[in-house]
Amino acid sequence: MARPQTTRKKRANGVESRQRILDAAVEIAGERGYEGTSIAAVSAKCGLPASSIYWHFKDKDDLIAAVIERSFGTWLAAVELPDEAAGTPVERAAHMAAGVARSLLEAPDFLRLGLMLALENRPTEPRGRTVFLQVRDIAARKITDVVTELFPDLDEEAVRLLTTYAVAGADGLFVQREIQGEAVDLVAMFEFHARMVHDAALNLAARPTT
Amino acid sequence: MARPQTTRKKRANGVESRQRILDAAVEIAGERGYEGTSIAAVSAKCGLPASSIYWHFKDKDDLIAAVIERSFGTWLAAVELPDEAAGTPVERAAHMAAGVARSLLEAPDFLRLGLMLALENRPTEPRGRTVFLQVRDIAARKITDVVTELFPDLDEEAVRLLTTYAVAGADGLFVQREIQGEAVDLVAMFEFHARMVHDAALNLAARPTT
DNA sequence: CTCCTGCTGTAGCGATCGCTACAATTGGAA
DNA sequence: TTCCAATTGTAGCGATCGCTACAGCAGGAG
Numbered sequence: 001m002a003r004p005q006t007t008r009k010k011r012a013n014g015v016e017s018r019q020r021i022l023d024a025a026v027e028i029a030g031e032r033g034y035e036g037t038s039i040a041a042v043s044a045k046c047g048l049p050a051s052s053i054y055w056h057f058k059d060k061d062d063l064i065a066a067v068i069e070r071s072f073g074t075w076l077a078a079v080e081l082p083d084e085a086a087g088t089p090v091e092r093a094a095h096m097a098a099g100v101a102r103s104l105l106e107a108p109d110f111l112r113l114g115l116m117l118a119l120e121n122r123p124t125e126p127r128g129r130t131v132f133l134q135v136r137d138i139a140a141r142k143i144t145d146v147v148t149e150l151f152p153d154l155d156e157e158a159v160r161l162l163t164t165y166a167v168a169g170a171d172g173l174f175v176q177r178e179i180q181g182e183a184v185d186l187v188a189m190f191e192f193h194a195r196m197v198h199d200a201a202l203n204l205a206a207r208p209t210t
Numbered sequence: 211m212a213r214p215q216t217t218r219k220k221r222a223n224g225v226e227s228r229q230r231i232l233d234a235a236v237e238i239a240g241e242r243g244y245e246g247t248s249i250a251a252v253s254a255k256c257g258l259p260a261s262s263i264y265w266h267f268k269d270k271d272d273l274i275a276a277v278i279e280r281s282f283g284t285w286l287a288a289v290e291l292p293d294e295a296a297g298t299p300v301e302r303a304a305h306m307a308a309g310v311a312r313s314l315l316e317a318p319d320f321l322r323l324g325l326m327l328a329l330e331n332r333p334t335e336p337r338g339r340t341v342f343l344q345v346r347d348i349a350a351r352k353i354t355d356v357v358t359e360l361f362p363d364l365d366e367e368a369v370r371l372l373t374t375y376a377v378a379g380a381d382g383l384f385v386q387r388e389i390q391g392e393a394v395d396l397v398a399m400f401e402f403h404a405r406m407v408h409d410a411a412l413n414l415a416a417r418p419t420t
Numbered sequence: 421c422t423c424c425t426g427c428t429g430t431a432g433c434g435a436t437c438g439c440t441a442c443a444a445t446t447g448g449a450a
Numbered sequence: 451t452t453c454c455a456a457t458t459g460t461a462g463c464g465a466t467c468g469c470t471a472c473a474g475c476a477g478g479a480g
Contacts, residue, residue: 013426013427013428014426014427017427017428030330030331031330031331031332031333032244032245032330032332033243033244033245033246033326033330034242034243034245034246035242035243035244035245035246036243036244036245036330036332038466038467038468039467039468039469040466040467040468048427048428048429049428049429049430050468050469050470051427051428051429051430051469051470051471051472052427052428052429054468054469054470055426055427055428056427059468059469060468060469112329115325115329115385116243116326116329116330118385118388118389119322119325119326119329119385119388120240120241120242120243120246120326121240121241121388122241122242122246123241133389136389161399161402164383164386164394164399165379165383165399165402165403165406167382167386168379168382168383168385168386168399169375169378169379169382170382171381171382171385171386172377172378172379172380172381172382172383172385173374173375173378173382175325175328175329175378175381175382175385176374176377176378176381178328178329178331179328179343179346184374189371189374189375189378192371192375192410193375196375196406196410199409200402200406223456223457223458224456224457227457227458248436248437248438249437249438249439250436250437250438258457258458259458259459259460260438260439260440261439261440261441261442261457261458261459261460262457262458262459264438264439264440265456265457265458266457269438269439270438270439
């Protein structure tokens, strides 16, 4: 604690400026999309000149990618999956889903921006989109793991189906919430969705492959 | 058929040009989003000068709104809901869902562009977004009607829940398809989704309001 | 002190943005 | 034929785009 350790101490700004830039960028990108996020607008919102933005980030594409990465980080921090343990499979699934729903309410930027980027398909894909799709893939794999753990009898095909359906439901409910606002009780809907997927898993486990 | 009726006959282009412009615009908007759709790019793709675009459309916002409206029209034409009649409720629901899925495969532009616009929330909302949300609302009401018809015993709350869930599932599955491509069998997933919603309706009808 | 490095401020590059003014063309009506 | 209206072509407006060059300024190291 006593020694300066590395070169960086408190200095002037630097890290804080980077955060200010990302804060401004995430807000504007959420309003106006990829192309709509102009450097000048970000600069105006965060109070730093364009040159500062280009000192912290290589170019606009790099900035957007950083926005995605950071918003993913804050979302991850908000998730905090409950310890594997208590209750029946239904209860565990519903509890997990509720946790995810709450995290999405608390930190919606990641999924919102990600879906916006994902729906576009340009000839040359922005880095932010790639990052989002990779992260999303990891999340999907996590769901696959949970499903196979809760229902070991399911064949591979059924697990794939359930995973796809689970992710799709989450995306769709999130979109509904974004569009309709507070009229959608995201936590309740996620719990409902979890029960649906659970019941489907039971049925599929009973008679394999319809 | 004999009389010229109104002033417009076959003339030169006009209507066809308008279609060419919309064709180009829908493609570019699907790739690059709202801000990314530059008039110059549309002009280059359809081969008509910018002045022609501005002769047919008031401004860029009007063009995008027209794109949404027309893509909605072609989607509507692709839906062709089956006549109310045959089979059990499950079969009817699954059949309807399959029809919607096929129409989305055939004419995905409407939902894709619409979702892109819907996820953005600018301070001043583009007309295209408003149009999409209105149309989407009508579609949701249609689902509400079908649900109440198939399950008259459900209370209002349950119908609302099921409608939201049904729409969300459709959106989410569509997004999955857009991201993962042909790896997602949209028709099968929609049929599965329909059965899910159906089963949920049965449960909710059995014991009202959990 | 002198230096170096991290960061900010100023100015501006060429390209593209949305959009407009206006002349040219063209086919139908008279 | 003359005229009108619908459409396209040319040229360009001012604003903004992403991005860069470069000078200025701070504080820690020597």
